[in-house]
Amino acid sequence: MLKTINQRVSIILLLLAIGYLYLSYQLPSFAYTNVDADVLPKALGWLLAVLSIALFFSKDSETEEQKARRDIPRKDLGMIAIVFLLILGYIFLFEFLGFILVTLLFIFFSSLILGYKNYITNGIVSVLFPVILYFAFTEFLQINLPQGILPF
Amino acid sequence: MKKFLLLLSFSFVLILAACGGDNGGDGGDEGGDDGEAAGEDGEETAWEPEQSIEFVAPAGAGGGWDTTARMTAQVFNEEGIIEEDIGVINREGGGGAVGWSYIAGQDGSNHHMFVGSPPLLLVPLNGQAEQTYEDFTPIANLIADYAAFAVRADAEWDTMDELFEDMREDPSSVTVVGTSSPGSMDHIQFVQIADAADVDITEIRYVSDQEGGALTQLLNGSVDVFSTGVAETIEQVRAGEIKVLGVTSEERLEGEVLEDFPTMIEQGIDSTFINWRGFFGPPNMDEEAVTYYQEKFRELSDSEAFGEIRDQYGWNEMYMEGEEYQNFLEEQNSEMEALLNELGLGEGE
Amino acid sequence: MGSIEGIITGFQTAFSLQGILFVSIGVLVGTIIGMLPGLGPITAIAVMIPVTFGMDPSSALIMMAGVYYGAVFGGSTSSILLNAPGISGTVATAFDGYPMAQRGEAGKALAIAAIASFVGGTVSVFLLMALAPALSSVAVSFGPPAYFALMFMGLTAISSLSEGSTLKALISAVVGFMVATIGIDGQSGTPRFTFGNSNLMEGLDFLVIALGLFALAEVTTLIINRKDSSMSKNKELGSLRLSKNDLNEMKGPVTRQSFLGFIIGVLPGAGATIASFISYIMEKRLAKNPEEFGKGSIKGLAAPESSNNAATSGAFVPLLSLGIPGSGTTAVMLGAFLVLGIQPGPLLMTDRPEIFWGIIASMYIGNIFLLILNLPLIPYFAKILQIPRPLLISLVIMFSMIGVYSISFNTFDLYMLLLFGVVGFLMRLFAFPAPPFILAFILGGMMEQSFRQSLTISNGDLMIFINDPIALSLIIVALLTFVFPIIKQIRAKKR
Numbered sequence: 001m002l003k004t005i006n007q008r009v010s011i012i013l014l015l016l017a018i019g020y021l022y023l024s025y026q027l028p029s030f031a032y033t034n035v036d037a038d039v040l041p042k043a044l045g046w047l048l049a050v051l052s053i054a055l056f057f058s059k060d061s062e063t064e065e066q067k068a069r070r071d072i073p074r075k076d077l078g079m080i081a082i083v084f085l086l087i088l089g090y091i092f093l094f095e096f097l098g099f100i101l102v103t104l105l106f107i108f109f110s111s112l113i114l115g116y117k118n119y120i121t122n123g124i125v126s127v128l129f130p131v132i133l134y135f136a137f138t139e140f141l142q143i144n145l146p147q148g149i150l151p152f
Numbered sequence: 153m154k155k156f157l158l159l160l161s162f163s164f165v166l167i168l169a170a171c172g173g174d175n176g177g178d179g180g181d182e183g184g185d186d187g188e189a190a191g192e193d194g195e196e197t198a199w200e201p202e203q204s205i206e207f208v209a210p211a212g213a214g215g216g217w218d219t220t221a222r223m224t225a226q227v228f229n230e231e232g233i234i235e236e237d238i239g240v241i242n243r244e245g246g247g248g249a250v251g252w253s254y255i256a257g258q259d260g261s262n263h264h265m266f267v268g269s270p271p272l273l274l275v276p277l278n279g280q281a282e283q284t285y286e287d288f289t290p291i292a293n294l295i296a297d298y299a300a301f302a303v304r305a306d307a308e309w310d311t312m313d314e315l316f317e318d319m320r321e322d323p324s325s326v327t328v329v330g331t332s333s334p335g336s337m338d339h340i341q342f343v344q345i346a347d348a349a350d351v352d353i354t355e356i357r358y359v360s361d362q363e364g365g366a367l368t369q370l371l372n373g374s375v376d377v378f379s380t381g382v383a384e385t386i387e388q389v390r391a392g393e394i395k396v397l398g399v400t401s402e403e404r405l406e407g408e409v410l411e412d413f414p415t416m417i418e419q420g421i422d423s424t425f426i427n428w429r430g431f432f433g434p435p436n437m438d439e440e441a442v443t444y445y446q447e448k449f450r451e452l453s454d455s456e457a458f459g460e461i462r463d464q465y466g467w468n469e470m471y472m473e474g475e476e477y478q479n480f481l482e483e484q485n486s487e488m489e490a491l492l493n494e495l496g497l498g499e500g501e
Numbered sequence: 502m503g504s505i506e507g508i509i510t511g512f513q514t515a516f517s518l519q520g521i522l523f524v525s526i527g528v529l530v531g532t533i534i535g536m537l538p539g540l541g542p543i544t545a546i547a548v549m550i551p552v553t554f555g556m557d558p559s560s561a562l563i564m565m566a567g568v569y570y571g572a573v574f575g576g577s578t579s580s581i582l583l584n585a586p587g588i589s590g591t592v593a594t595a596f597d598g599y600p601m602a603q604r605g606e607a608g609k610a611l612a613i614a615a616i617a618s619f620v621g622g623t624v625s626v627f628l629l630m631a632l633a634p635a636l637s638s639v640a641v642s643f644g645p646p647a648y649f650a651l652m653f654m655g656l657t658a659i660s661s662l663s664e665g666s667t668l669k670a671l672i673s674a675v676v677g678f679m680v681a682t683i684g685i686d687g688q689s690g691t692p693r694f695t696f697g698n699s700n701l702m703e704g705l706d707f708l709v710i711a712l713g714l715f716a717l718a719e720v721t722t723l724i725i726n727r728k729d730s731s732m733s734k735n736k737e738l739g740s741l742r743l744s745k746n747d748l749n750e751m752k753g754p755v756t757r758q759s760f761l762g763f764i765i766g767v768l769p770g771a772g773a774t775i776a777s778f779i780s781y782i783m784e785k786r787l788a789k790n791p792e793e794f795g796k797g798s799i800k801g802l803a804a805p806e807s808s809n810n811a812a813t814s815g816a817f818v819p820l821l822s823l824g825i826p827g828s829g830t831t832a833v834m835l836g837a838f839l840v841l842g843i844q845p846g847p848l849l850m851t852d853r854p855e856i857f858w859g860i861i862a863s864m865y866i867g868n869i870f871l872l873i874l875n876l877p878l879i880p881y882f883a884k885i886l887q888i889p890r891p892l893l894i895s896l897v898i899m900f901s902m903i904g905v906y907s908i909s910f911n912t913f914d915l916y917m918l919l920l921f922g923v924v925g926f927l928m929r930l931f932a933f934p935a936p937p938f939i940l941a942f943i944l945g946g947m948m949e950q951s952f953r954q955s956l957t958i959s960n961g962d963l964m965i966f967i968n969d970p971i972a973l974s975l976i977i978v979a980l981l982t983f984v985f986p987i988i989k990q991i992r993a994k995k996r
Contacts, residue, residue, distance in 0.1 A: 090902070145903075373644070
């Protein structure tokens with residue numbers, strides 16, 4: 001049934017459209033405008049539904065180039081997942097550990113995992129980058145970055 | 153296909169994390185402050201700040217809240233009224249709601265406060281914020297600003313009464329423009345005055361232009377009335393492009409051009425609207441700390457340096473603290489609530 | 502009128518030792534802050550406001566103006582090198598600038614951007630000087646129906662922003678439009694799709710979307726090619742050399758788009774973003790080889806760059822001559838004026854000619870400074886691409902994070918950034934183009950608001966769009982440009 005990749009994607013888009021439409025129909029009405037807040041969302045929801053159905057039946061298959069782009073080695077995909085998980089951890093610890101510490105850790109470990117073998121340069125950059133930026137931001141630009149558990 | 157399922161579930165986890173993450177972050181901050189504050193409790197000497205103080209402007213740079221916070225912090229530090237550093241940070245979003253919930257998360261802290269004004273009452277009343285003004289500790293009110301209603305210089309109306317005369321006949325014949333969304337300040341200040349003038353306020357047509365085009369819309373004739381702050385009208389009046397039909401202060405304002413604007417009261421409409429601005433602390437701020445800050449704000453308000461700032465921005469002195477401020481807020485809040493309910497915008501509807 | 506005298510006073514102010522000093526400080530600070538990914542003119546101006554306390558107003562404002570256009574000038578660097586646009590005005594710059602840099606022509610791309618920016622900036626200052634007083638009436642000539650039509654015209658260009666499937670481009674745009682509907686609705690105050698979360702009330706910030714869909718998604722490609730070290734061996738990377746051919750190719754787009762960008766910039770609310778998109782699309786339509794657009798075309802880079810800088814000067818028309826801030830940035834700029842006790846407005850030109858004309862005249866100097874400041878630095882900037890890939894990837898991610906955090910100081914936005922990074926990656930996998938998404942996100946919100954404002958004003962009568970001559974002509978142009986390529990396609994098929 002779901003032969004092409006486009007058909008699978010179109011099902012997901014259709015579900016998105018349905019969810020969005022469901023929420024659009026829940027929007028409360030407001031007496032003081034001629035076109036209420038729900039009009040455009042409803043139109044967009046229906047439009048996406050129609051377009052995703054069109055995508056389901058559309059004949060234009062992918063070019064070879066596009067197919068090749070999706071053909072990512074499992075290892076690289078794993079690497080992308082790891083980096084994104086690192087980012088997630090970064091955000092989670094951002095305000096707790098503070099900008100300097102968490103950025104230092106992120107740069108060092110993410111570069112390491114990505115295969116950067118020059119530990120000394122890596123160490124220097126991951127210390128200098130956050131420290132310089134932190135002081136540039138807080139002292140010169142007066143933009144406060146989270147200080148976290150460090151005393152400065 | 154497995155790969156894609158993995159990615160999809162990953163993005164789902166992300167959404168969940170995003171929804172819960174904010175609380176986690178604030179929780180961490182809060183813990184630190186609590187500890188420090190608790191350690192100093194019970195000492196006999198009067199309270200003084202032990203660390204740098206944070207003023208939150210619950211809006212972006214350049215707006216009224218931001219300017220008030222920055223100017224206040226500047227005068228405090230420059231005049232040496234408060235020795236500890238005062239940092240101003242912007243927590244923008246939700247018409248103030250993001251900044252308020254940040255401060256609410258600093259429960260018990262004596263080193264955080266934010267700038268509040270009528271939207272602190274209006275946004276919660278519209279059901280758009282988790283907190284209400286009652287959740288916070290009012291410290292002191294500093295200044296007052298007033299609303300002005302302007303029309304094009306060649307408009308057929310010369311007084312508020314002429315405008316309302318037409319609106320009493322057909323309220324929807326006039327279009328009002330403002331910068332804030334319906335139910336917030338620019339809308340409500342006009343509605344309040346119109347209500348006092350017996351216009352059917354449920355029929356008023358209000359257009360909101362948040363991209364700063366409200367004045368443009370008045371000048372090019374798209375709309376009829378511009379509901380705004382007094383300061384925004386001065387230049388255009390001097391240039392003869394627009395005329396101000398009325399301002400919402402009790403008595404005439406002082407200053408060139410300003411003194412020519414008639415009040416509502418002298419035009420027979422018994423109503424005023426004050427855009428007050430003051431500082432609020434988190435819930436459960438220590439009483440000693442409140443007393444300390446009130447003293448400092450009083451000193452600030454009386455200082456020459458802050459007087460100059462007031463003149464520069466066209467603000468008026470309006471110092472209030474303690475019970476007086478509390479009563480004022482309650483009174484304002486019930487007035488706003490009644491108006492919103494009449495419009496059918498209240499949270500309860 | 503005395504306006505000649507005013508201009509002379511202005512030049513005297515700008516060309517005094519003090520004027521030259523402050524304009525150079527301004528553009529230097531602006532261009533540095535603008536280059537940092539995620540930090541744009543708003544931050545730059547806000548940061549400088551406290552510095553100006555107690556300064557003589559004309560020097561202070563000459564400096565602030567320099568900070569503003571300096572930041573726009575510098576903003577293109579991170580777009581070109583890292584695919585990380587720091588301001589919405591440089592999104593279109595990344596479309597062709599980034600591929601060109603990846604091809605190993607980073608120095609050339611930066612040089613083209615710098616020259617196009619310089620010409621755009623200078624031409625528009627000339628227009629500003631000649632026409633500012635007259636243009637104030639143009640600035641207010643657009644009512645809500647005309648704005649709706651302008652946004653509509655921008656949106657119809659979506660089909661031309663994509664390679665490949667038009668259907669996928671449309672889907673991308675619809676989803677982008679949907680994301681724009683998140684937040685409190687301006688016309689009714691109703692929260693939409695916020696799930697009761699106060700962080701979503703104001704809607705999502707442009708930078709969250711742009712850095713997610715462009716920078717973070719590009720990071721995934723960099724990760725896949727992380728072992729590629731061709732850049733580090735490329736000695737030509739930082740070369741500025743432009744051939745005669747290159748210059749010839751730039752000439753047309755730069756001249757046309759400097760004018761167009763300026764005019765769009767004059768309209769409050771439209772600004773550099775819309776100007777750069779419309780310029781990009783227009784050049785693609787005019788080009789003999791439109792298939793090169795998006796792959797590193799010189800025209801595709803020069804057009805948005807001259808246009809966004811011209812629009813920045815254009816934005817000074819409503820600001821100076823009417824006191825109307827047309828964008829978030831000019832609103833902060835207006836704040837800077839007020840702090841110094843200067844009220845911009847219709848009388849500024851006669852009351853304070855040294856300020857009104859001084860700012861404008863100083864822009865000539867500012868633009869020249871920017872050019873001579875930026876050109877020699879280009880080879881060094883280009884070297885950024887020679888940083889070993891693993892380290893570069895980590896740094897790009899960090900810059901995106903800081904950029905987003907410094908707008909809202911809220912980790913919620915960082916989670917959103919990551920989410921849009923994932924979305925951007927998925928879109929790449931399934932060949933959904935990102936430009937229509939971001940265009941619909943930017944234009945969609947304004948288009949909906951102006952549509953509904955119009956109908957509130959007309960009490961629901963759709964004729965308001967036809968009775969407004971500006972709106973009507975823009976809608977006709979939009980429809981023609983939409984229908985024309987389809988007819989061309991059908992004809993081609995018949996043959």
